[in-house]
Amino acid sequence: MFSTRFTVFFRKVVLTNKRLFHNTKPRYEERIHPLRRTIKVLTQDIKLAAKPREERAAIISNIFPRHVDIVIIGGAAVGSSIAYFLKHKTGINGLRIAVIEKDATYGKCSTVLSVGGLRQQFSLPENIHMSLFGAEFLRTLKKRFGDDADVYFTPNGYLMLASEHGAQQLLDNAKLQTQLGAVNVVLGKEGLKERFPWMDVTDVEAGCLGLEKEGWFDPWALLHIIKRGAQELGTQYITGEAVGFTFKDREDIVVDGVLEGTYEGLDELTVKLPDGDIKSIKFAYCIIAAGPESGEVAKLAKIGTGPGMLSVPLPVERRKRYVYCFDCQEEGPGLNTPLTIDYTGTYFRRDGLGGCYIGGLSPSPEEEPDTKDLEVDHEYFNERVWPILAKRVPAFNTIKVRSSWGGYYDYNAFDENGIIGPHPYYHNLYLATGFSGHGIQQSPAVGRAIAEHILDGGFQTIDLTRFGFDRLMVHKPMFEVCIV
Amino acid sequence: MLHSDKLFRTVTPRSLQKTFQICFCSTKVNDKPENAENSKLAKEMPKDLTKETDIRTKVELTKMITKKDLQWRTPWHEKEGQHYSFLRSMYSEESNTSMMKFLQTPINLSPAAIKKWWAKKQEFKDIWMQQYIPERNETLGNELAAAHFVVHRDGAVKFFGEDRWIKKNEYNQYSLPKHYQADKVLQAIDCSRMNLYYEGLVNLRNLHQLEWFSINGCQHMDDWCMDRISNIFSESLLYLDVRDCPKITERGIGALYKMKKLKILYVDDILCSSAFELTCLMLQDINPDLDIRIQ
Numbered sequence: 001m002f003s004t005r006f007t008v009f010f011r012k013v014v015l016t017n018k019r020l021f022h023n024t025k026p027r028y029e030e031r032i033h034p035l036r037r038t039i040k041v042l043t044q045d046i047k048l049a050a051k052p053r054e055e056r057a058a059i060i061s062n063i064f065p066r067h068v069d070i071v072i073i074g075g076a077a078v079g080s081s082i083a084y085f086l087k088h089k090t091g092i093n094g095l096r097i098a099v100i101e102k103d104a105t106y107g108k109c110s111t112v113l114s115v116g117g118l119r120q121q122f123s124l125p126e127n128i129h130m131s132l133f134g135a136e137f138l139r140t141l142k143k144r145f146g147d148d149a150d151v152y153f154t155p156n157g158y159l160m161l162a163s164e165h166g167a168q169q170l171l172d173n174a175k176l177q178t179q180l181g182a183v184n185v186v187l188g189k190e191g192l193k194e195r196f197p198w199m200d201v202t203d204v205e206a207g208c209l210g211l212e213k214e215g216w217f218d219p220w221a222l223l224h225i226i227k228r229g230a231q232e233l234g235t236q237y238i239t240g241e242a243v244g245f246t247f248k249d250r251e252d253i254v255v256d257g258v259l260e261g262t263y264e265g266l267d268e269l270t271v272k273l274p275d276g277d278i279k280s281i282k283f284a285y286c287i288i289a290a291g292p293e294s295g296e297v298a299k300l301a302k303i304g305t306g307p308g309m310l311s312v313p314l315p316v317e318r319r320k321r322y323v324y325c326f327d328c329q330e331e332g333p334g335l336n337t338p339l340t341i342d343y344t345g346t347y348f349r350r351d352g353l354g355g356c357y358i359g360g361l362s363p364s365p366e367e368e369p370d371t372k373d374l375e376v377d378h379e380y381f382n383e384r385v386w387p388i389l390a391k392r393v394p395a396f397n398t399i400k401v402r403s404s405w406g407g408y409y410d411y412n413a414f415d416e417n418g419i420i421g422p423h424p425y426y427h428n429l430y431l432a433t434g435f436s437g438h439g440i441q442q443s444p445a446v447g448r449a450i451a452e453h454i455l456d457g458g459f460q461t462i463d464l465t466r467f468g469f470d471r472l473m474v475h476k477p478m479f480e481v482c483i484v
Numbered sequence: 485m486l487h488s489d490k491l492f493r494t495v496t497p498r499s500l501q502k503t504f505q506i507c508f509c510s511t512k513v514n515d516k517p518e519n520a521e522n523s524k525l526a527k528e529m530p531k532d533l534t535k536e537t538d539i540r541t542k543v544e545l546t547k548m549i550t551k552k553d554l555q556w557r558t559p560w561h562e563k564e565g566q567h568y569s570f571l572r573s574m575y576s577e578e579s580n581t582s583m584m585k586f587l588q589t590p591i592n593l594s595p596a597a598i599k600k601w602w603a604k605k606q607e608f609k610d611i612w613m614q615q616y617i618p619e620r621n622e623t624l625g626n627e628l629a630a631a632h633f634v635v636h637r638d639g640a641v642k643f644f645g646e647d648r649w650i651k652k653n654e655y656n657q658y659s660l661p662k663h664y665q666a667d668k669v670l671q672a673i674d675c676s677r678m679n680l681y682y683e684g685l686v687n688l689r690n691l692h693q694l695e696w697f698s699i700n701g702c703q704h705m706d707d708w709c710m711d712r713i714s715n716i717f718s719e720s721l722l723y724l725d726v727r728d729c730p731k732i733t734e735r736g737i738g739a740l741y742k743m744k745k746l747k748i749l750y751v752d753d754i755l756c757s758s759a760f761e762l763t764c765l766m767l768q769d770i771n772p773d774l775d776i777r778i779q
Contacts, residue, residue, distance in 0.1 A: 089581050089582070089585060090581060090584070090585055090588075091585045091588045091589050092589075093588055094584070094585060094588060123543060124546070139682065139708045152735065153707055153708070153735065154735040154738065154739075155707060155708065155710070155711035155714075155735065155736070155739045156738065156739065166539075168540075169539065169540060169543065183715060211715040211718075211742065212711055212712055212715050213708075213711070215711075253492060253493070254492070254493045255491065255492050255493075256491055256557040256558070256560070257557055334766050334769050334770050335738050335741050335763065335766040335767055335769070335770055336741040336742075336770050353759060353762040353763060353766060354762075424491075424557075427491075427492045455579065455581045456578070456579050456581060457577070457579055463551070465551045465554060466549060466550075466551060466554060468554060470554040470555075470556060471549075471554055473556055474553060474554060474556050476549045476553055476554065477542075477545075477546070478546050478549065479539075479542040479543060479545070479546045481539055481543055
């Protein structure tokens with residue numbers, strides 16, 4: 001009798017109201033008796049109190065946190081920069097921040113494989129402002145991080161060349177850049193020939209040379225400095241891979257654009273540790289700064305696969321780019337070589353002082369290479385890059401490729417610019433990804449912008465509203481002319 | 485949090501009844517762009533455009549996008565029939581994270597911490613005092629403004645046509661004109677052992693005929709300053725002295741390729757590292773007239 005009543009209850013109440021029950025994956029933790037757990041925590045605390053301060057900090061940083069204030073998925077330049085600025089604005093004891101990084105050696109990370117350029121020659125004011133702040137940040141690095149912080153900045157400038165078609169756009173861009181604080185000069189054919197006698201300028205109409213605050217630096221050093229700065233202020237770096245989110249029905253949340261009572265929010269982040277353990281972290285805010293993997297991480301949060309607002313996917317995907325390191329047998333361009341970007345998109349710069357150069361070219365959409373590994377295609381250099389280099393710089397007719405490497409761009413297939421800001425559906429999810437090749441110079445500005453948005457409620461210094469996820473919803477792409 | 489306030493709302497189950505009266509935005513995700521003009525433009529564009537003109541149209545469209553375009557949902561307080569309650573006047577929009585951080589940092593009264601705090605304050609004050617003052621340049625013109633700036637801070641200047649250096653004496657007096665004089669053009673600036681910062685170099689812009697410049701012994705000069713110096717004095721400088729600046733590396737010296745007329749460069753020690761030596765040699769390759777000296 002009891003059982004039939006139970007089955008009737010089950011059929012009537014439970015099955016019809018299925019959505020009242022969690023449909024998330026069960027947590028992979030064994031259930032500990034609360035009393036036992038209390039005693040365990042207390043004994044741990046007493047033992048910890050007896051140890052000296054440094055050891056205590058080290059032990060605490062090794063304990064996997066069950067809940068944090070802010071969790072950042074991705075611990076490279078952008079992720080570490082966000083963590084640093086959040087901690088900088090709130091102090092050591094202000095926020096509890098965890099940064100989840102899949103690969104502690106940063107082997108395939110876009111940051112360390114990048115060429116490390118810094119330029120203000122963009123066509124969008126937001127990009128220019130972000131680069132200017134990047135330059136300011138790099139200049140005041142020693143003040144923030146101590147006297148031994150150095151990114152080996154080489155202030156040689158950028159030279160963007162334009163053919164007849166693009167000359168007007170170049171002039172407009174240069175005007176906008178000087179208005180906003182960049183220093184550059186537009187040179188005609190004769191000016192270019194005079195300054196850079198090693199260049200062939202027959203088909204070049206104009207070139208814009210950056211005179212100040214442009215050049216290149218060591219991105220590995222920058223990553224290391226910001227990461228150490230964030231860790232010294234108390235950020236916890238966890239080596240693990242984000243494998244899922246747990247969701248929670250929040251009937252009480254009313255969102256503009258979502259049907260009443262159907263809101264499903266993010267509750268916890270599930271992380272898989274290197275030894276196979278799966279644990280979850282409860283967070284107040286989550287920031288996706290995972291670079292090329294951001295598209296996959298966003299899918300874990302049902303972005304792109306859910307209903308309504310969630311059906312807009314995050315269009316960030318991996319694209320492989322090659323960088324070739326070659327040296328010139330003849331008298332190549334000497335000390336006065338800026339990072340030269342041809343109007344075809346081919347770029348090269350001096351690397352060190354021994355006649356060594358590095359350069360590359362972004363493939364056209366038809367030739368996009370496979371992204372499953374970082375193998376380099378040498379044929380691509382011989383067929384596509386070398387002819388253009390040899391045409392632009394006659395001395396490059398005799399060059400020998402010494403080495404090469406491949407790296408991933410976090411390519412934003414929508415408009416090749418960063419997606420920065422909160423997600424329209426989830427009130428506790430932020431995005432800072434999709435920079436398509438110019439992320440490293442914008443990482444300090446993005447870190448500061450996200451920190452301001454979380455802590456102060458809106459962008460305070462650089463207004464990046466136009467770079468938000470909302471532009472994907474209303475389909476207003478922010479195109480940038482100078483993408484390399 | 486402050487951001488979620490505008491677009492998200494949490495209601496208790498009791499007030500769930502009232503929420504049905506709130507009209508929610510029924511904007512579908514796959515809506516056409518709101519701006520009808522843009523969509524018309526897209527339809528009328530011919531297919532056989534070259535890549536460059538395509539980019540120009542894209543750029544024009546991008547320029548027309550404003551913040552308002554991206555606001556596809558109205559915040560709750562702006563909807564019909566909504567208003568902020570009276571209690572909202574009790575708190576402010578701006579959050580005060582800096583005040584909270586100040587209250588939360590533990591007070592450190594050890595002598596080392598106080599010394600560090602004082603040094604930081606002094607540095608901030610020094611940088612603040614060296615910033616660009618537009619009124620000074622408007623009244624005096626670029627040359628005299630730069631001269632006043634340098635001499636006030638224990639430097640020395642020399643004008644064309646005069647053969648004495650102007651420096652302040654022990655009573656902090658110096659004789660420089662207080663109004664614009666067109667014939668006073670700076671020939672040489674000596675900033676030796678001055679407390680000059682990157683922000684202070686802004687005051688030395690637009691000196692079109694400066695030939696002699698020295699930052700011997702300025703402790704705060706680094707590669708970024710060399711970048712700036714090589715740009716602002718690129719046309720006319722003949723002599724540059726950068727001895728005794730510990731923060732300048734070979735990359736800063738390499739930036740001097742922008743100075744077309746440089747004849748004499750004084751550096752500390754060419755042989756301190758091979759990279760430094762190589763940079764100097766390469767600089768001489770580009771600029772054959774250049775003479776790099778140690779003493």
